[in-house]
Amino acid sequence: MTLYRQVAENLAQDIRQGIYDEGDKVPSVRGLSKRLSVSISTVTQAYALLEDQGLIQSRPQSGYYVREGANDHFIAPPVSKGGLPEEVTKVDLISKVLRSASQPGLIKLGAAIPDISLLPFRGVQNHVQKVARFQGHEAFNYQFSPGLESLRQQIAKRMRHIKVRCHPDDIIITNGATEAIFLSLSSVCSAGDIIAVESPCYYGYLQMAQRQGLKVIEIPTDPVQGMSLDALQLALNQWPVKAICLTSRFSNPSGASISTDKQQAMMQLLQQFPDITVIEDDIYGELGFSGELNTTLKTFDRSNQVIYCSSYSKTVAAGLHVGWCIPGKFYQDIKEGQMFSSLSASSLCQQVMSSYLEQGHYDKHLRKMVQSFKDNLDGFANLIRMHFPEGTRLSVPTGSFILWLCLPSNISALQLQALAEKESISIVPGDIFTTGNQFSNYIRLNCSLPRDERNKQAIIRLGQLASQLAAA
Ligand SMILES: Cc1ncc(COP(=O)(O)O)c(C=O)c1O
Numbered sequence: 001m002t003l004y005r006q007v008a009e010n011l012a013q014d015i016r017q018g019i020y021d022e023g024d025k026v027p028s029v030r031g032l033s034k035r036l037s038v039s040i041s042t043v044t045q046a047y048a049l050l051e052d053q054g055l056i057q058s059r060p061q062s063g064y065y066v067r068e069g070a071n072d073h074f075i076a077p078p079v080s081k082g083g084l085p086e087e088v089t090k091v092d093l094i095s096k097v098l099r100s101a102s103q104p105g106l107i108k109l110g111a112a113i114p115d116i117s118l119l120p121f122r123g124v125q126n127h128v129q130k131v132a133r134f135q136g137h138e139a140f141n142y143q144f145s146p147g148l149e150s151l152r153q154q155i156a157k158r159m160r161h162i163k164v165r166c167h168p169d170d171i172i173i174t175n176g177a178t179e180a181i182f183l184s185l186s187s188v189c190s191a192g193d194i195i196a197v198e199s200p201c202y203y204g205y206l207q208m209a210q211r212q213g214l215k216v217i218e219i220p221t222d223p224v225q226g227m228s229l230d231a232l233q234l235a236l237n238q239w240p241v242k243a244i245c246l247t248s249r250f251s252n253p254s255g256a257s258i259s260t261d262k263q264q265a266m267m268q269l270l271q272q273f274p275d276i277t278v279i280e281d282d283i284y285g286e287l288g289f290s291g292e293l294n295t296t297l298k299t300f301d302r303s304n305q306v307i308y309c310s311s312y313s314k315t316v317a318a319g320l321h322v323g324w325c326i327p328g329k330f331y332q333d334i335k336e337g338q339m340f341s342s343l344s345a346s347s348l349c350q351q352v353m354s355s356y357l358e359q360g361h362y363d364k365h366l367r368k369m370v371q372s373f374k375d376n377l378d379g380f381a382n383l384i385r386m387h388f389p390e391g392t393r394l395s396v397p398t399g400s401f402i403l404w405l406c407l408p409s410n411i412s413a414l415q416l417q418a419l420a421e422k423e424s425i426s427i428v429p430g431d432i433f434t435t436g437n438q439f440s441n442y443i444r445l446n447c448s449l450p451r452d453e454r455n456k457q458a459i460i461r462l463g464q465l466a467s468q469l470a471a472a
């Protein structure tokens with residue numbers, strides 16, 4: 001753990017244990033730096049992190065104070081429990097939940113899709129027109145695997161932001177991250193194999209595992225720091241795991257991120273298991289608030305064990321559905337797999353994405369969007385603290401736009417979903433992010449929606465419904 005994270009974690013513990021109460025002033029930056037013999041900038045970074053997590057707030061010309069509600073609500077959900085390898089039997093429930101969460105007319109607090117108002121809608125529209133007009137020939141023709149060269153060049157350049165050096169020829173453009181992950185799983189695994197996932201994990205991994213006849217073992221995961229390496233090691237020693245499928249930064253739904261130190265440790269651990277492949281899904285990676293976590297598992301992949309997958313679905317437009325993977329030793333197999341299944345991603349969408357990236361407004365757009373996510377997460381988290389029943393726990397992630405809430409244990413998230421839906425509010429219950437039932441009192445909320453009166457009222461109403469269920 002980096003020094004400033006240690007400083008932040010120590011102070012967070014003091015707050016959780018009540019050493020500093022709500023409204024109390026915490027040590028000044030200068031005072032703490034002196035006491036701990038660390039630099040001012042270390043403490044400043046630690047305080048920025050605690051502010052991001054909603055534990056403290058600064059008051060102009062006065063210093064930092066513990067925020068209202070910090071002691072009851074800022075405790076992150078507990079570290080989840082792992083399990084045994086299981087077949088996935090929940091796809092019907094997943095489909096049912098997703099179907100009802102995406103009905104038209106609902107306030108979509110459940111979907112993991114950035115609100116359209118924050119996406120570069122006009123920019124993309126202009127590029128669609130430009131491409132159709134000037135590159136119609138190529139854009140309306142097939143574009144075979146591995147995909148458009150100019151787009152692969154752009155992506156290879158951007159991979160350097162996370163310290164991954166790759167050549168455009170190492171990249172395959174896919175139909176979103178979904179195709180990248182699906183093809184990776186089918187290249188690495190055969191029916192009956194075991195894959196390890198975070199607990200909770202993105203439900204899409206469970207659907208894919210079911211489709212390919214794979215068993216899933218869930219690894220205990222901390223909602224802040226990600227998958228437990230000790231538990232992972234135990235599972236790898238005990239079971240013939242073929243692949244680890246995980247979202248390494250700002251995971252869905254927990255918001256957990258694996259820190260740079262832990263990424264290194266994980267890759268070192270995996271060198272002891274050279275036959276295991278990591279399918280790293282980094283679809284939310286560019287949505288960090290501080291820009292600080294700028295490495296991934298792929299950065300430290302000295303043994304060619306990581307297939308990196310990502311897409312522009314959460315940053316530009318899910319409808320373009322442009323993704324990619326860097327398959328390493330599985331390149332040929334994944335390319336052939338794609339040729340047999342879809343030939344490649346849509347030519348038009350690849351041309352549009354390439355043209356959009358080439359114009360150079362992407363980073364500016366990301367900065368703006370991420371600032372809105374951060375403001376919204378803070379705002380919605382505060383509402384939750386005020387209106388949700390006592391005992392609610394949430395961790396506010398340091399990137400992306402998803403909140404993962406642990407409600408009092410007597411609440412059924414599926415029941416809450418049904419009640420909320422009657423009031424035109426959609427949420428996603430925790431049940432679909434696991435093969436078991438350990439998250440049946442959890443919900444995932446999309447906090448990218450504008451904080452207008454309608455959406456605020458929806459959060460308040462949800463809190464009231466949860467309180468009714470808690471009291472029942
Ligand atoms: C973690 C994760 N991976 C993959 C996907 C799907 O990505 P794409 O739209 O690029 O196929 C999602 C969508 O919600 C996701 O949350």
